[in-house]
Each structure stands twice: as C-alpha cells, then as structure tokens.
Amino acid sequence: MANLWDTLIGHDSRREMLRHAIAKGRLAHTFLFVGPPGIGKRMLAHAVAQSLLCERHSAADLDACGQCSGCKQVAAGTHPDLFQIGLPAGKQSLPIELFLGPEERRGKEGLCYELSLKPMAGGRKIAIIDDADSLNEASANSLLKTLEEPPPHSLLILVGTTPDAQLPTIRSRCQKLQFAPLTSEQVIEILIRDGIADDRSQAEAVAALCDGSVQTASELLDPQVRSLREAVYNLLAADGRQRYELAGQVVEALEEGSDTSEQRKLAGWAIRFAIEFYRGTIWQLGNDGGAATADSPSSIVLPPPQVTRFTAKFPNRSLDDLDLVGELLERVFQADSHLQRNMSPKLCIEGLFDELTRIERSRRTPATAGSAPR
Numbered sequence: 360m361a362n363l364w365d366t367l368i369g370h371d372s373r374r375e376m377l378r379h380a381i382a383k384g385r386l387a388h389t390f391l392f393v394g395p396p397g398i399g400k401r402m403l404a405h406a407v408a409q410s411l412l413c414e415r416h417s418a419a420d421l422d423a424c425g426q427c428s429g430c431k432q433v434a435a436g437t438h439p440d441l442f443q444i445g446l447p448a449g450k451q452s453l454p455i456e457l458f459l460g461p462e463e464r465r466g467k468e469g470l471c472y473e474l475s476l477k478p479m480a481g482g483r484k485i486a487i488i489d490d491a492d493s494l495n496e497a498s499a500n501s502l503l504k505t506l507e508e509p510p511p512h513s514l515l516i517l518v519g520t521t522p523d524a525q526l527p528t529i530r531s532r533c534q535k536l537q538f539a540p541l542t543s544e545q546v547i548e549i550l551i552r553d554g555i556a557d558d559r560s561q562a563e564a565v566a567a568l569c570d571g572s573v574q575t576a577s578e579l580l581d582p583q584v585r586s587l588r589e590a591v592y593n594l595l596a597a598d599g600r601q602r603y604e605l606a607g608q609v610v611e612a613l614e615e616g617s618d619t620s621e622q623r624k625l626a627g628w629a630i631r632f633a634i635e636f637y638r639g640t641i642w643q644l645g646n647d648g649g650a651a652t653a654d655s656p657s658s659i660v661l662p663p664p665q666v667t668r669f670t671a672k673f674p675n676r677s678l679d680d681l682d683l684v685g686e687l688l689e690r691v692f693q694a695d696s697h698l699q700r701n702m703s704p705k706l707c708i709e710g711l712f713d714e715l716t717r718i719e720r721s722r723r724t725p726a727t728a729g730s731a732p733r
C-alpha cells in the first residue's frame with residue numbers, strides 16, 4: 360500500500376490540525392509527537408512526510424498520491440530528503456553519531472548536517488527521530504542549534520511517549536502534539552487487518568486489555584507473555600507451598616529472557632498482570648463477587664477463574680478485606696517504581712512475591728475473623 364494514509368487508522372483530529380496549519384502557512388519546524396507506544400504516531404509522521412514530498416498533491420492537501428516517485432521513495436524509506444533515525448539494536452540511548460556524524464567526520468554527517476542541506480528532490484528536508492525518549496544529554500545538546508534555528512526548508516519530528524522524557528531545552532523548542540490511545544474498535548480493526556490476531560474473538564479479548572495500543576495487543580498475543588499471565592494469576596490465587604513453587608516458576612520464566620532488557624520487559628508484564636489481578640479482586644469484592652458485566656472495568660471483562668477463587672477467600676467482604684487487597688495492590692505499584700528505577704528484574708519480582716505473601720499472612724489471619732460484614 361503506497362499511500363501511507365491508507366494504512367493509518369485513527370488520529371483524524373491530529374491530521375486535521377496539521378493540515379490546517381499547512382494551509383495557513385503556519386506549520387512549525389519542530390514537533391514533538393507524544394502518546395503511548397504502539398498507537399501510530401510514527402506512522403502519522405511518515406504519512407505527513409509523504410504528503411509534503413508528494414510530487415502531485417500540494418502540501419496544503421496533506422494527502423499523498425501514493426504513485427509518484429516521491430511517494431514511492433518515502434514508502435520504501437529511500438527518499439533523499441527524508442532522514443529517519445531510531446534506537447539502534449542493543450543500545451539504551453540515541454548515540455550522538457546519529458546527529459553529528461562519527462568522530463572523524465563530526466559536523467559533516469548525521470541528521471543535523473542532512474537537515475542543513477538544500478532539498479534534493481522536494482521542497483523540504485524532513486527528519487523523523489523515533490524513540491526520542493532515549494535521547495541522552497549529549498545527543499539532545501547536539502540538536503539544540505538545529506532546533507533553535509531550524510533551516511527554512513526543514514521539518515523535524517521527534518516521536519516519544521511523554522514530554523517529561525525530554526530535557527526542558529528540547530521540550531521548549533518543539534510544538535507538542537499529544538496523541539490519544541486508539542479505541543478498542545480501532546485496535547480490533549488493525550489486529551484483524553494485519554493478521555496479528557487469528558480471529559475477531561481473539562482480537563476483542565486482547566483489545567480489552569491493551570489500553571488502546573496495538574503494540575501492547577501484539578505482545579499480549581505472544582505465547583511467552585500469555586503463559587506468564589497465567590502463571591502470575593495462578594500464583595496470586597494460590598496458598599502455602601504451592602504458592603512458593605509457582606513463584607519459583609514465574610522467576611524462572613523471567614530468566615528465560617535473553618538479556619536484562621528482555622527480563623525487565625517480562626518483569627513489567629508480571630507486575631502489570633498482578634495489578635490487573637488485584638483490581639479485578641477489588642471490583643468483585645465491591646460487587647458481591649458477581650460475574651463481570653459489560654459495565655465492568657475493561658481489564659476484567661473476562662473474569663479469570665483465579666480472581667474468583669481469590670475473592671472467595673473473603674467471604675465477609677468486609678472493609679478490612681478491601682483494605683488488605685488495596686495494600687497488596689499498593690505493594691505491586693511500589694515494585695513497578697522499583698523496576699523503573701532500574702532495580703534488577705529478578706530481585707524486584709522475588710521481593711514482590713515474598714512481600715505479598717507476608718502481607719496476606721499478617722493481615723488475614725487476625726483481621727478477617729473479627730471484622731464486620733459490609
């Protein structure tokens with residue numbers, strides 16, 4: 360599909376805003392696209408680039424013919440006036456070489472140099488910086504001059520998740536464009552169209568859990584992540600010795616991750632599933648343990664049997680019980696922040712499960728016996 364707009368689903372208002380700015384001759388030179396990962400921000404940046412480099416449509420249309428050589432080159436990633444960079448495999452940050460060229464050619468190659476040149480084919484030079492959250496201080500500083508005095512024919516689009524991930528010096532020099540998550544229906548449409556889900560019912564099931572991100576939905580369909588979810592749910596519903604054994608299995612599953620970043624990702628999933636689990640429990644406790652309905656929070660549209668089993672441990676459904684589950688949930692959020700502050704994924708998850716067991720033991724035995732039913 361050569362016209363990139365045809366593959367893009369959602370974000371109509373953002374497209375309209377950009378179109379309006381171009382028509383009025385007020386398109387900024389530097390943008391920061393922010394929003395959750397996997398919702399189409401980079402695709403929209405590419406579609407904008409294609410529209411501006413299309414040889415048949417005027418820029419003010421913000422549309423592309425998909426047929427001219429400009430359109431085809433953008434779609435193929437070979438247009439001489441479009442420069443794209445992103446996080447290289449295995450790197451934690453965007454290296455300065457991408458912006459200023461290698462040490463022996465400093466300032467004579469790289470994104471800043473490319474942008475300073477006159478356009479070769481179209482009327483503009485366009486650069487898309489993906490993974491902009493991963494700009495390190497040196498790379499960000501190398502960009503400042505270009506952001507401060509953008510060449511007249513240039514357009515620079517940074518694509519990240521949140522403005523907070525950027526240094527204030529970068530943030531203040533870009534026009535921010537916030538993107539919303541996709542709707543469930545849009546996610547389902549993409550999952551089916553691109554063959555990511557096997558069928559509609561599978562697409563609906565993950566769309567309810569993915570927070571409007573196609574990337575998250577695809578990851579949820581990964582067999583490794585699916586079995587991790589099952590393992591975390593089984594563990595949190597279990598007691599005694601079985602619980603210890605299951606915790607060992609979850610930690611083993613993390614260790615299957617090929618490197619630390621893979622393990623960190625799996626640990627992030629384990630935490631996310633624990634949050635889902637306790638939120639589901641709180642919802643069931645508050646609704647007398649009845650089955651979930653269409654009005655339930657999206658994460659428990661399909662109430663897993665493990666949550667129902669865990670909820671059954673609280674026959675009184677007292678305020679103390681709700682309080683206990685709230686405390687467990689709080690501890691999971693704490694683990695999440697430890698993980699984000701670079702704690703070892705294995706230590707983080709082992710510590711979390713130990714703590715959850717301890718909290719349950721210390722609170723449930725004496726507290727539930729004497730607590731009044733709600």
Ligand SMILES: [Zn+2]
Nearest residue numbers: 413424427430
């Ligand atoms: Zn074209």
